[in-house]
Amino acid sequence: MPGLLLGDVFPNFEAETTIGKIKFHDFLGDSWGVLFSHPRDYTPVCTTELGRAARLSAEFSKRNVKMIALSIDSVEDHLGWSKDVMAYNGEAPGCTFPFPIIADDKRELAVMLGMLDPDERDKDGMPLTARCVFVIGPDKKLKLSILYPATTGRNFDELLRVIDSLQLTAQKRVATPVDWKPGDEVMVLPNIPEDEAAALFPAGVYTKDLPSGKKYLRYTPQP
Ligand code: BEZ
Numbered sequence: 001m002p003g004l005l006l007g008d009v010f011p012n013f014e015a016e017t018t019i020g021k022i023k024f025h026d027f028l029g030d031s032w033g034v035l036f037s038h039p040r041d042y043t044p045v046c047t048t049e050l051g052r053a054a055r056l057s058a059e060f061s062k063r064n065v066k067m068i069a070l071s072i073d074s075v076e077d078h079l080g081w082s083k084d085v086m087a088y089n090g091e092a093p094g095c096t097f098p099f100p101i102i103a104d105d106k107r108e109l110a111v112m113l114g115m116l117d118p119d120e121r122d123k124d125g126m127p128l129t130a131r132c133v134f135v136i137g138p139d140k141k142l143k144l145s146i147l148y149p150a151t152t153g154r155n156f157d158e159l160l161r162v163i164d165s166l167q168l169t170a171q172k173r174v175a176t177p178v179d180w181k182p183g184d185e186v187m188v189l190p191n192i193p194e195d196e197a198a199a200l201f202p203a204g205v206y207t208k209d210l211p212s213g214k215k216y217l218r219y220t221p222q223p
Helices: 024-028 043-053 057-063 074-087 108-112 155-173 194-200
Strands: 016-017 020-023 032-037 065-071 101-102 116-121 127-129 131-136 142-148 186-188 219-222
Touching: 020 024, 024 032, 024 065, 032 155, 043 057, 043 065, 043 074, 043 155, 057 065, 057 155, 074 131, 131 155, 142 155
Parallel strands: 032 065, 065 101
Antiparallel strands: 016 020, 016 101, 032 131, 116 127, 131 142, 186 219
16 A cells, blocks of 8 residues: 555545535544545445445444545535435435545545555546555554455455454454454463563463464453
């Protein structure tokens, strides 16, 4: 991802959106944020993705995460297409779309944030936005980025799972192992000495024996 690295302060850009003009940091306030781009309005995979994202919006709110989408279409297109997305979800006409969509029709943000997919182009040969995901912490710093090509739809349940991990590991000195879900055991960070780990995790630390004899696989119940 050119330009934007984990830990960088996310650009405080201004943008036109379906809820009016925003300044990104003001939009986030003290919340976490997820900004995700899609290639184009009125396209099939994007419709399924935004539909799923809309269905899960209460789960994001529960985690204090503000959602915002982006594509290289106009506010007018976003407003029209979001009605289709709600209908795809089986919602009644007139139901409001639960999060704003940024209109980046001049591709300025897409360029600044490294979101363009050179392999997917519109009918005029211009590159479309890829399926980028940025998770931003309450300190406005980039906590996670994922980049999918236009032809592969994302999994928004996985996004909630990684946000659960990001929020836990921001508070506690643990890491989450493969396929971790909330409530599963977590790993004690490798840089915590054994005596400190015992004090930090009173629920107990279990170390798995390994052929190397090294005691690095240390589990503890989720604190
Ligand atoms: C889609 O959303 O279906 C899509 C958009 C651009 C390229 C490929 C697929």
